Amino acid sequence: MQNAALLELGLDYLYVPLPVHPSRLETAVAGLQACGFVGFNVTIPHKQAITSLMDRLTEPAQLAGAVNTVRIEPDGTLTGTNTDIGGFVQPLVNSDWQGKTATILGNGGAALAVAIGCRQLGFEYIHVCGRDRDRLYAFCSGNTALEGVKPLLWTELDRVLPRTDLLVNTTPIGMVPTVEESPLSTENLSHLPEQATVYDLIYRPRPTRLLERAIGRGLRGIDGLAMLVAQGEAALEFWLDRPAPAGIMARAVQTLN
Secondary structure: OHHHHHHHHOOOOOOOOOOOOHHHHHHHHHHHHHOOOOEEEOOOOOOOHHHHHOOEEOHHHHHHOOOOEEEEOOOOOEEEEOOHHHHHHHHHOOOOOOOOEEEEEOOOHHHHHHHHHHHHHOOOEEEEEEOOHHHHHHHHHOOHHHOOOEEEEHHHHHHOHHHOOEEEEOOOOOOOOOOOOOOOOHHHHOOOOOOOEEEEOOOOOOOOHHHHHHHHOOOEEEOOHHHHHHHHHHHHHHHHOOOOOOOHHHHHHOOOO
C-alpha cells in the first residue's frame, strides 16, 4: 500500500521489508541512517525497545511508550511517533462515544494504543481484559495514560459485556493461520447490547470468526483493515510532510484475504 501511494505521488522512493533480530536493532537503525533512508516503520517486537534510540518523541509516542514510525531528519537525527493510536480511532470518529463503555481483549502493546484511543474518544469506562493477573495489573498500572482503566480477568468478562458499547480484540486469536479460532464464543457475544460495535484489529482473514459471529447477531463489525490504512497514511504524511493520496492505500489492500 505504501508503494502504491508513492507511485501515485510520482516519488522515487521504495518501501521494503527488512527483518531485524532484537539484538541487532541499534546496528540496523544506524545502517538505515547511513544508507539515506527517509524513514521507516517499526513492528513487533521492537516498538518499545526503539524508543531509547530516538532523539525526540512526539506526544503520541510518549503517551504510548512505543514507536511504530520513525522519521530520519535532514541532520540525521531520529524522530519517533506512534500512528497506531490515530489509526485505531479513525473508523470510530463519526460516532458519539462520550460516557460509554469499552472492553478491550488482550493486554499487549496494541491494547495500550487502543486504550489511549478510547480515552481520546471520550469513553467513560474502559476495561482491559487478560488471562494472567500479574501481567494484567502491571499493564494497567505501568503507564500514566491508563489512569482509571480497569483491569479485568478473562473469567470476569461476562459481567461487563451487557454494558459494553465497544468490544475490541487486540489478541492474535483468529489471525492466520488459526483462522477457525475466536477469542469469544457465540454465547459470550449474546451478552452484548444490540447496539454494540465489535472491532477486531486483525485484517486477515476478512472477516475473522469473531466478526462473522458478531455480524451474524446483527452487531456492527469493524476489522483491522481501516486501522492499517489509516496508520499507513499517517506514517507517509509524517515522512514526507504531505498528505497521502486519498483512497490509494485502501484500494491497494482490498485484495488482502
